[in-house]
Amino acid sequence: MIFTTVDRTSSKSLTQQVYEQIRKGILDKKLLEGQKLFSTRELASTIGVSRNVVLEAYERLISEGYLEVKPKSGTFVAKGTSLSKISDYPYEKDKKETKKLENAVIDFKGGNPAIDHFPRKKWGQLTKEVCSESQQHIFGYSDSCGIEELRNVLAVYLQRARGVQCQPDQIIITSGATQGLRLITELLISDRQQDYIAVEDPVTDEMRNIFSYANAKIHPVSVDENGIIPELLPKERPSFVFVIPSHQFPLGGILSIQRRLQLIEYARKMDCYIVEDDYDSEFTYEGAPVPSMQGIEQEHVLYVGTFSKILSPALRIGYVVLPPHLVEDFQQLKWFTDRHTSSIEQFVLARFIEDGHFDRHIRKMKKIYQERREVLVNSILLAFKKAKIIGKAAGMHLVVEIPNVDFTKEICDKITSFGVRIYPVEQYSMKKGEHKDKIVMGYGGLTAEQIKKGVKLLKKALNQI
Ligand SMILES: Cc1ncc(COP(=O)(O)O)c(C=O)c1O
Structure with missing residues (x-):
C-alpha cells in the first residue's frame, strides 16, 4: 500500500486528499490491479x-470504478x-514497441473511422484555394468561438440533419469533442467537493476519463438496450x-423518445444540464436517424x-x-485554453460543407x-453459432455477446497474441460483472x-484458450 499522508493546512478536505493519493497511486501503477488496500480502520x-x-x-x-469490494x-x-486504460493512450502508443505490435494486429477499436477514405484530393484542393485566395487577415489570430463562415453553415446543417435549434452564435468550435467535454466540465462543475456528473454506465473510458481527470465526481447510471435508464x-x-x-457507446x-422526455423532465425539475454527445449520429443503417x-x-x-x-x-475540429x-x-474558457482552434482548417471545412x-x-x-x-x-454469426449482436445498426462499432466466455484481461491479452485485438465491455463499466461475455468490435477503420x-x-x- 502506498504511504498516504494528509496536510491539515491544505485548503483541500481530508477526504479529497486521501482520494487523490490513492487514485494517483493507481494511475502511477504504485497500486496494482487486484492489490488489497488497508481496511478503512487501518488506514484511518x-x-x-x-x-x-x-x-x-x-x-x-x-x-468511479477504481476500487472494488469483495x-x-x-x-x-x-x-x-x-x-490499463492509460496504456491505451496515444502518447503511450508512440513507444516503438507498441507501434510494432499495433501494425501487426487487427484492431477492432470502437470509434476508429475509415481514414482510408479521407477525401484527400478535394481537401488538398480546397486548402490550396483557401491559402491562395483568402485575404491576409485569416492567417492572423481569430475569434475564440470559431470562424463565422463555419458556424453559419454548421447551424444550417445541424438544423437540417439533426433537428438542432440554434443560432450560429450559440456554436463554439472546439478542438474535437474531447476539448468540448473538458471545457463543459470546467464550466459546469463549480465545487469539486460537492458537484457531480451522472454518467451512462458502461461508457467510453476516454470520455469518462475526461471527467475524472478534471477531478469531477461521477455517478454511474446503468444503461440497457434502450439507453440510459431514467428511473x-x-x-x-x-x-x-x-x-x-443517438447510439450509446x-x-x-438508441434512447427511446419516452426516455428522452423523462430525461428532459428530470433536467428541468433538477435544474441541471444534459450533455448530449452526438458523435456518430450521421451513420444510421436501419430506419431514420432520431433527431437530437x-x-x-x-x-x-x-x-x-x-x-x-x-x-x-486528425483535423481536431x-x-x-x-x-x-x-x-x-464557455468562450472565455476556450480562449484561456488555446485561444482558438486552427482557423485555416476551419475555412477549408466551411467550404467543404458549403x-x-x-x-x-456522408x-x-x-x-x-x-x-x-x-x-x-x-x-461473427458464421464463426460463433451462439453469438448475439447487441445494439442498433448504426455508427462504427457493435457489441457481440458470446455466451460462456468470460472476457477477462488475461483472455483478451491472449487473444491479442493471436493477432487480433478486441475490447471487453467490462473495460468500459463502472459497475463490474454485468457484461463479462460481451466485447466491443469497431469496424469503421x-x-x-x-x-x-x-x-x-x-x-x-x-478455440485454443
Ligand atoms: C463517445 C465519443 N464522443 C466523441 C468522440 C470524438 O472525440 P474527438 O472529437 O475529440 O475526436 C469519441 C472518440 O472516440 C467518442 O468515443
Missing part, C-alpha cells in the same frame, strides 16, 4: 484521520482500472447528465459534435451548441460503414478483408 489510524474520511474516499473510488475479503484495486437517475441534483442518445442503444434532444429542449441541453468520425480525427446564457463563459462535398461524403461513408458492418455481422481475417483469428484464439 495509520494516517491519523477519522474512519469516515477514509470511508468517503473509498466510496468515491468505488463509484465480500468478506476487503477492498481491492479493480480490474481494468484507468491503469436510476440520482435523487440529488447532478451538475449534468452525460448521454450518447458501447452498448449501441437539443431540438426538443434548448435551455438545459448542451449538444456536442465532432468531425472526427465523418472526416478525420468539434463543436458545442450552448444555451445562450452559457456562451460567454460546396456540397460534406453531404456527398452518403458515401454511410454505404462503406454499412458494408463493413454487414461483413462483420455475417463473419477496417477493410472487409481485415474484418474477415480478424474474426477468423478470434475464433482460432478462443
